[in-house]
Amino acid sequence: xxxxxxxxxxxxxxxxxxxxxxxxxxxxxxxxxxxxxxxxxxxxxxxxxxxxxxxxxxxxxxxxxxxxxxxxxxxxxxxxxxxxxxxxxxxxxxxxxxxxxxxxxxxxxxxxxxxxxxxxxxxxxxxxxxxxxxxxxxxxxxxxxxxxxxxxxxxxxxxxxxxxxxxxxxxxxxxxxxxxxxxxxxxxxxxxxxxxxxxxxxxxxxxxxxxxxxxxxxxxxxxxxxxxxxxxxxxxxxxxxxxxxxxxxxxxxxxxxxxxxxxxxxxxxxxxxxxxxxxxxxxxxxxxxxxxxxxxxxxxxxxxxxxxxxxxxxxxxxxxxxxxxxxxxxxxxxxxxxxxxxxxxxxxxxxxxxxxxxxxxxxxxxxxxxxxxxxxxxxxxxxxxxxxxxxxxxxxxxxxxxxxxxxxxxxxxxxxxxxxxxxx
Ligand SMILES: Cc1cc2nc3c(=O)[nH]c(=O)nc-3n(C[C@H](O)[C@H](O)[C@H](O)COP(=O)(O)OP(=O)(O)OC[C@H]3O[C@@H](n4cnc5c(N)ncnc54)[C@H](O)[C@@H]3O)c2cc1C
Numbered sequence: 501x502x503x504x505x506x507x508x509x510x511x512x513x514x515x516x517x518x519x520x521x522x523x524x525x526x527x528x529x530x531x532x533x534x535x536x537x538x539x540x541x542x543x544x545x546x547x548x549x550x551x552x553x554x555x556x557x558x559x560x561x562x563x564x565x566x567x568x569x570x571x572x573x574x575x576x577x578x579x580x581x582x583x584x585x586x587x588x589x590x591x592x593x594x595x596x597x598x599x600x601x602x603x604x605x606x607x608x609x610x611x612x613x614x615x616x617x618x619x620x621x622x623x624x625x626x627x628x629x630x631x632x633x634x635x636x637x638x639x640x641x642x643x644x645x646x647x648x649x650x651x652x653x654x655x656x657x658x659x660x661x662x663x664x665x666x667x668x669x670x671x672x673x674x675x676x677x678x679x680x681x682x683x684x685x686x687x688x689x690x691x692x693x694x695x696x697x698x699x700x701x702x703x704x705x706x707x708x709x710x711x712x713x714x715x716x717x718x719x720x721x722x723x724x725x726x727x728x729x730x731x732x733x734x735x736x737x738x739x740x741x742x743x744x745x746x747x748x749x750x751x752x753x754x755x756x757x758x759x760x761x762x763x764x765x766x767x768x769x770x771x772x773x774x775x776x777x778x779x780x781x782x783x784x785x786x787x788x789x790x791x792x793x794x795x796x797x798x799x800x801x802x803x804x805x806x807x808x809x810x811x812x813x814x815x816x817x818x819x820x821x822x823x824x825x826x827x828x829x830x831x832x833x834x835x836x837x838x839x840x841x842x843x844x845x846x847x848x849x850x851x852x853x854x855x856x857x858x859x860x861x862x863x864x865x866x867x868x869x870x871x872x873x874x875x876x877x878x879x880x881x882x883x884x885x886x887x888x889x890x891x892x893x894x895x896x897x898x899x900x901x902x903x904x905x906x907x908x909x910x911x912x913x914x915x916x917x918x919x920x921x922x923x924x
Contacts, residue, residue, distance in 0.1 A: 539732035547738030548694035549898020555701035589683035601893035608895035620689035626682035635675035741864035766854035
């Protein structure tokens with residue numbers, strides 16, 4: 501179970517990280533003393549996208565955020581949710597709003613790949629598998645989103661599943677919903693590309709953490725963990741799930757935090773390399789359980805893993821924040837690496853699983869179901885609340901946040917009220 505996250509834990513983790521930064525030496529230490537027009541705090545998917553859009557519009561922007569800790573600094577890993585190799589792009593999502601944001605992000609991602617020569621998206625289908633009653637009711641929101649966004653999906657019966665995916669086994673009478681045009685996105689490379697594009701347009705990237713914001717006349721003064729002082733006319737806080745723990749906003753956002761254990765099951769490369777990203781309801785010992793599995797891919801350690809997790813809902817939260825009494829589904833997830841490995845072996849007969857690694861990741865849910873992209877006051881804005889889909893939606897979130905900070909009118913299908921911040 502995830503440890504409870506307190507402000508003290510966050511700060512002590514950040515201090516460990518700061519030590520590491522100083523020890524390693526930082527490539528981005530030359531920060532001009534001048535005042536920047538914009539500072540973006542947080543160099544995750546949302547912050548880096550906002551920085552790119554600000555810089556592309558010709559604005560003077562500084563991005564402040566720590567680099568990913570190495571294994572030896574794992575105490576600070578909870579400080580970000582994008583430290584991973586593979587995430588899913590599912591346009592036929594249960595939320596039309598998130599589907600729209602992802603849909604709107606795709607052209608930006610493709611353009612970013614072209615302009616930076618950093619490839620971070622792979623075309624890969626998505627497959628939902630479930631029992632007939634679940635498939636009929638549970639997938640209706642995704643079907644409706646697919647119709648609205650004109651995303652092709654295919655309904656598959658048991659024989660279709662067997663013919664299309666002969667190396668996968670599902671319970672008798674399962675149904676499938678296939679989104680052939682889905683994708684896999686590498687969050688680390690995405691952030692690298694966003695920052696590279698931002699820097700190309702003049703942005704400054706500072707590897708540090710902001711610890712205090714002070715309003716002075718006509719500017720915001722940002723104090724950092726390593727003792728730097730930065731100045732900006734406008735500050736966007738894009739610090740992810742732990743935004744409230746940073747204490748940078750004077751009011752806490754209404755965010756519900758739910759921890760997830762990501763499992764990497766070591767496998768030998770095989771025919772499953774072609775498999776879609778599968779979200780399947782399988783029969784477990786304690787009733788129906790959900791298996792989420794991505795196709796095997798080589799990770800930075802040179803080994804091949806199937807990444808995923810499995811979970812069942814339970815009536816208490818893992819970690820919470822904000823005002824919500826319950827998690828987004830009225831419960832939290834209970835996950836266990838051995839559960840995932842067992843279910844994986846059930847779905848892929850003959851699969852030999854080697855070493856299993858797992859790590860913790862935090863998701864943050866907003867009260868509205870939309871990311872918060874809003875102004876806190878005349879100098880401070882926020883972009884936070886990924887609702888578990890903050891990678892695939894991040895370029896449009898960054899674009900909207902950048903336009904908001906520049907005081908431009910909103911462009912796009914959705915008005916600013918959709919993204920209003922709610923407070924705890
Ligand atoms: C298990 C799991 C699976 C997921 N799967 C998907 C998926 O398939 N598809 C998808 O689209 N999304 C997925 N998500 C959600 C996605 O990872 C998040 O929504 C996304 O990372 C949010 O981006 P962010 O920029 O808001 O926050 P983060 O990614 O957390 O980035 C925030 C950044 O702010 C920095 N920061 C924090 N405090 C400070 C400070 N004081 N000063 C400076 N910098 C600071 C952090 O170091 C970090 O770099 C998943 C999440 C989890 C946990």
